[in-house]
Amino acid sequence: xxxxxxxxxxxxxxxxxxxxxxxxxxxxxxxxxxxxxxxxxxxxxxxxxxxxxxxxxxxxxxxxxxxxxxxxxxxxxxxxxxxxxxxxxxxxxxxxxxxxxxxxxxxxxxxxxxxxxxxxxxxxxxxxxxxxxxxxxxxxxxxxxxxxxxxxxxxxxxxxxxxxxxxxxxxxxxxxxxxxxxxxxxxxxxxxxxxxxxxxxxxxxxxxxxxxxxxxxxxxxxxxxxxxxxxxxxxxxxxxxxxxxxxxxxxxxxxxxxxxxxxxxxxxxxxxxxxxxxxxxxxxxxxxxxxxxxxxxxxxxxxxxxxxxxxxxxxxxxxxxxxxxxxxxxxxxxxxxxxxxxxxxxxxxxxxxxxxxxxxxxxxxxxxxxxxxxxxxx
Amino acid sequence: xxxxxxxxxxxxxxxxxxxxxxxxxxxxxxxxxxxxxxxxxxxxxxxxxxxxxxxxxxxxxxxxxxxxxxxxxxxxxxxxxxxxxxxxxxxxxxxxxxxxxxxxxxxxxxxxxxxxxxxxxxxxxxxxxxxxxxxxxxxxxxxxxxxxxxxxxxxxxxxxxxxxxxxxxxxxxxxxxxxxxxxxxxxxxxxxxxxxxxxxxxxxxxxxxxxxxxxxxxxxxxxxxxxxxxxxxxxxxxxxxxxxxxxxxxxxxxxxxxxxxxxxxxxxxxxxxxxxxxxxxxxxxxxxxxxxxxxxxxxxxxxxxxxxxxxxxxxxxxxxxxxxxxxxxxxxxxxxx
Numbered sequence: 213x214x215x216x217x218x219x220x221x222x223x224x225x226x227x228x229x230x231x232x233x234x235x236x237x238x239x240x241x242x243x244x245x246x247x248x249x250x251x252x253x254x255x256x257x258x259x260x261x262x263x264x265x266x267x268x269x270x271x272x273x274x275x276x277x278x279x280x281x282x283x284x285x286x287x288x289x290x291x292x293x294x295x296x297x298x299x300x301x302x303x304x305x306x307x308x309x310x311x312x313x314x315x316x317x318x319x320x321x322x323x324x325x326x327x328x329x330x331x332x333x334x335x336x337x338x339x340x341x342x343x344x345x346x347x348x349x350x351x352x353x354x355x356x357x358x359x360x361x362x363x364x365x366x367x368x369x370x371x372x373x374x375x376x377x378x379x380x381x382x383x384x385x386x387x388x389x390x391x392x393x394x395x396x397x398x399x400x401x402x403x404x405x406x407x408x409x410x411x412x413x414x415x416x417x418x419x420x421x422x423x424x425x426x427x428x429x430x431x432x433x434x435x436x437x438x439x440x441x442x443x444x445x446x447x448x449x450x451x452x453x454x455x456x457x458x459x460x461x462x463x464x465x466x467x468x469x470x471x472x473x474x475x476x477x478x479x480x481x482x483x484x485x486x487x488x489x490x491x492x493x494x495x496x497x498x499x500x501x502x503x504x505x506x507x508x509x510x511x512x513x514x515x516x517x518x519x520x521x522x523x524x525x526x527x528x529x530x531x532x533x534x535x536x537x538x539x540x541x542x543x544x545x546x547x548x549x550x551x552x553x554x555x556x557x558x559x560x561x562x563x564x565x566x567x568x569x570x571x572x573x574x575x576x577x578x579x580x581x582x583x584x585x586x587x588x589x590x
Numbered sequence: 591x592x593x594x595x596x597x598x599x600x601x602x603x604x605x606x607x608x609x610x611x612x613x614x615x616x617x618x619x620x621x622x623x624x625x626x627x628x629x630x631x632x633x634x635x636x637x638x639x640x641x642x643x644x645x646x647x648x649x650x651x652x653x654x655x656x657x658x659x660x661x662x663x664x665x666x667x668x669x670x671x672x673x674x675x676x677x678x679x680x681x682x683x684x685x686x687x688x689x690x691x692x693x694x695x696x697x698x699x700x701x702x703x704x705x706x707x708x709x710x711x712x713x714x715x716x717x718x719x720x721x722x723x724x725x726x727x728x729x730x731x732x733x734x735x736x737x738x739x740x741x742x743x744x745x746x747x748x749x750x751x752x753x754x755x756x757x758x759x760x761x762x763x764x765x766x767x768x769x770x771x772x773x774x775x776x777x778x779x780x781x782x783x784x785x786x787x788x789x790x791x792x793x794x795x796x797x798x799x800x801x802x803x804x805x806x807x808x809x810x811x812x813x814x815x816x817x818x819x820x821x822x823x824x825x826x827x828x829x830x831x832x833x834x835x836x837x838x839x840x841x842x843x844x845x846x847x848x849x850x851x852x853x854x855x856x857x858x859x860x861x862x863x864x865x866x867x868x869x870x871x872x873x874x875x876x877x878x879x880x881x882x883x884x885x886x887x888x889x890x891x892x893x894x895x896x897x898x899x900x901x902x903x904x905x906x907x908x909x910x911x912x913x914x915x916x917x918x919x920x921x922x923x924x925x926x927x
Contacts, residue, residue, distance in 0.1 A: 234679060236671075261678045266704035270671040273664065277644075277675030280662060281683075285675070303665050410642050410660045410676060411683060418638045420655050422663035434609060434655065 214392045220245035220288075220385040222355045222393065223314055223378065226362025227286050228253065228260075229397045232312075234283035236263040236274035238293060241326045242382040243316035246288035268293035272300030272313070279304075279311045280421060282409025284366060288314035291333050292323065295340070302341030303423045304375035308451070310406060312365050314378045316385040319525075319550045328550025329382035329482055331525035335532075337377045338503055344448065346455040349377040349503040350464070353484045355389040359396050361500060364462055367403035372458035374451075379502060381525065383482040383552065456504065464500035465509055471495045475565065476517035478510075478534060483523050483547065487557045502530070507537040514538050521545060521564060525552050528570065544570040602906040604628040604637070606656050613652055617803075617811030619770040619796030620717055624653050626773060627688070627715065630780045631657075641684040644673040646693035649724045649798075650717040653688045667697030670705040673712050684784060687714040692722050695751050696731040702756065706789050709762045713783045714791045716753070719798040727801035737806060754832055754840075757791045761844035764790040768837045770797060771818035779839050788842060795822070896921050 217225075224246050227235075235250040237243075247264065254262030261283065265271040268289050275285035289297065294315045304311055317333050319325035333340075337349045348368050352361040362378060369376040413419050420426065425437045425444060437443035466484075469477075469491040476495045479487055484498045495517060499506050514520060521543045522531035528544040535542040545560030547553075556572075564570055605628050614620050631641060638659045645654035647666035654661035664672045669687045677685045687694075694702055694716045705712065721739060722728040728741035732753070736745040757765040764786040766779035776794060783790035797803055797814035808814045825838035832838050875883075890912065894902060897915055904910040916923050 234675065236675065261675075263675065263678065265671065266700055269668065270701055270704070273668040273671040274675040276664075277662065277672030278679050280672075281642075281676040281679035283675075283679045299665055300668070409680070410662075411639060411680065413638070413660055418658055418660045420661045420663060422655070423665055424663065426655075434606065436613075 213394055214390055216388050217355050217391050217393060218245060219355050219358050219387045221249050222358040223362050224249045225393050226359040229400060230363040230366035231402050232284045232286055233259055234261045234278035234285035236265050236271040237287050238265050238268050238271050240290045240293045242318055242385050243288040243290050268296040272297035275311045276300060276304050276309050279309045280410050286312035290316050290318050291320040294333060298340040301375050302343060305345040306423050307421050308373040310369040310373050311375050312369055313375055316380045318382055325550050329525060329552050331381060331481060334526060334529040346452050347377060347503050348372060348455060348459050349379055350500055351379040351480045351502045353481050355387055356391045356396055359393050363400050368458055368462050370403040370406045372455045373406055374455055381482050459504050462501050463506060463509060465506050466498040467513055469494055469496040474518040476520045477523055479523040482552055483525060486552055486554055487523060489554060505533045505537055510534060510537060523557055546570060601628040601632040603908050604631050604658055606658055607907055609656055612656060614649060615800040617799040620650050622770045623717055623794055623796060624656060626776045627780055630777050636684055642676055644669045644685060644687045646689035648690040648693045650688055650690040667693050670698060670701040674705055674710040677711055685712050687712055691716055691718045691732040692730045695753060706757055706760045706763055709760060709788050711788060716793050717796050718793050719796045721798050721802035723798040723801045727805060753793050762788040762842050764842055766792045766839040767832050769795040769818040769822050771815045772837055775837055782839050
């Protein structure tokens with residue numbers, strides 16, 4: 213049925229379509245609707261377990277426990293909550309726990325601008341937890357895509373046996389579009405569980421899921437390997453190669469707009485929607501699987517364009533990665549402080565394409581006699 | 591104690607004895623807790639198919655790796671959210687959390703408060719050695735006021751956390767206090783805690799001789815155990831509250847039906863699997879039965895003593911039955927009768 217649906221709700225519906233049956237979360241703008249919808253769903257579906265946790269640390273660890281116990285589990289939060297979850301993300305990476313984290317981004321750092329859209333957590337997803345790991349993450353730019361991408365995120369989590377992140381932002385999360393999610397749900401592929409639930413192990417061989425490095429095979433199996441680099445290398449590269457192989461199956465991106473133009477715009481999420489009126493004048497590369505970097509895909513098209521401009525609601529986080537992959541200059545238009553608007557995009561493009569700096573002109577400090585702005589709205 | 595011999599053979603089925611010796615320091619109390627837990631698990635019929643162990647970081651956290659159970663060794667302080675979620679997804683499983691005082695009450699303190707509030711159907715065994723042992727002996731949340739530690743060289747200036755008050759704040763939770771000296775009491779407390787349908791917490795005072803005891807004036811682990819023997823007394827059976835240095839099991843204040851919001855159930859009325867306790871404590875046995883068991887155990891011990899140590903280990907691991915081992919060694923099973 214075609215229905216006005218919110219981006220956050222579409223994420224939840226996608227999770228259920230992918231077989232999710234456990235949600236743990238803590239209220240935080242702008243992701244709270246996912247928690248609300250989950251609690252309502254749980255009230256009507258006793259097989260779907262719901263936990264309103266005491267904090268995001270508990271939420272993240274609860275979905276790990278739920279996943280090990282056999283559920284397809286997920287949580288949703290925003291930047292500050294995602295910061296609290298980072299240790300658990302690393303644990304899920306180390307132990308190999310399939311689960312899904314949704315981060316509906318706002319403007320940080322810290323409490324920042326809680327109701328305004330930002331994309332400042334792109335590199336937090338990549339490097340937020342301690343140690344080396346290889347995360348897979350997606351970033352949709354619409355309601356129907358949020359649904360599809362969530363299904364793919366759950367599938368990728370199972371296949372890679374790792375925590376997969378769905379990035380969103382205030383505007384995508386709160387975007388309302390008329391979509392038919394029932395139609396979208398028809399014919400989707402749902403990956404089965406890849407690790408046997410707790411209690412369903414090989415008889416006589418109970419497992420020990422540990423965040424600490426343990427020997428997995430051989431005469432020392434079951435003992436700590438906390439000072440053995442060989443064992444670390446075996447496990448690290450096995451995981452890294454598995455993640456890369458699975459990520460390759462989900463190399464989702466959009467290359468479009470005017471592909472004969474001389475300037476390629478790279479943007480994702482809400483920025484790609486806001487900048488869409490410029491489609492006639494620019495080419496677009498929009499990564500949907502935002503991690504790992506779609507390096508080969510970008511390299512394959514980059515040579516066609518004289519200039520590359522990365523427009524993002526952060527200070528050039530994705531641009532840094534693209535620049536490293538291409539070894540050529542990538543201009544940046546940062547849309548900071550929640551100012552994600554067509555005007556800001558136009559002004560920024562005009563500035564950087566004419567050789568100007570990426571930094572926008574900074575408005576002067578208001579004088580004492582200026583009119584008071586009561587709600588913090590600039 | 592010959593009467594322990596039988597139990598000894600049986601409970602070892604619950605342990606990965608091939609990983610022994612454990613990493614714990616000589617004189618540590620954690621091994622004692624693990625043995626008592628293994629005994630209770632064995633006698634309650636709890637095994638790897640129906641019981642999951644969740645442990646945290648710290649010396650006690652390593653207990654999970656020695657128990658023959660599916661086990662999750664969580665991040666520091668995060669045992670309870672993980673355990674609560676496991677119980678929610680698999681309500682028929684017994685979920686037992688083993689962790690130290692620092693993991694449970696300090697870094698995991700917030701989760702403890704809320705697991706109690708939600709009456710999560712878990713059993714928590716807290717190895718309360720009043721110190722951060724693994725890191726060398728820093729002040730923990732249960733370190734008594736005035737105790738000198740590495741991080742409070744002038745004596746701990748703070749009041750220890752009141753675990754009893756915290757747990758008893760919930761009308762549905764069971765709180766038990768015991769020590770590593772009082773083995774039978776500890777087993778009873780663990781048994782009642784596992785059988786309790788709701789949140790249960792066993793606060794086990796235990797000795798850390800290496801990183802606490804010596805610094806505060808004990809010469810050996812034995813001295814610490816003697817101290818527990820002399821200072822800890824059983825509380826009255828109907829006690830509503832345990833005084834300092836009293837051991838006992840405090841049943842929930844509300845003996846009626848537990849609240850409907852237990853263990854992360856959906857907000858809906860409880861339509862999920864019934865919250866029946868999975869295991870009940872054994873019925874009391876009479877003196878004649880006890881005498882028969884003691885005789886049986888002594889007979890078995892006498893037989894075992896005739897066996898080669900390597901064969902004994904095989905029997906303990908369950909790879910060989912005692913009857914087969916005796917037959918192979920050419921010993922008449924009736925000879926010790």
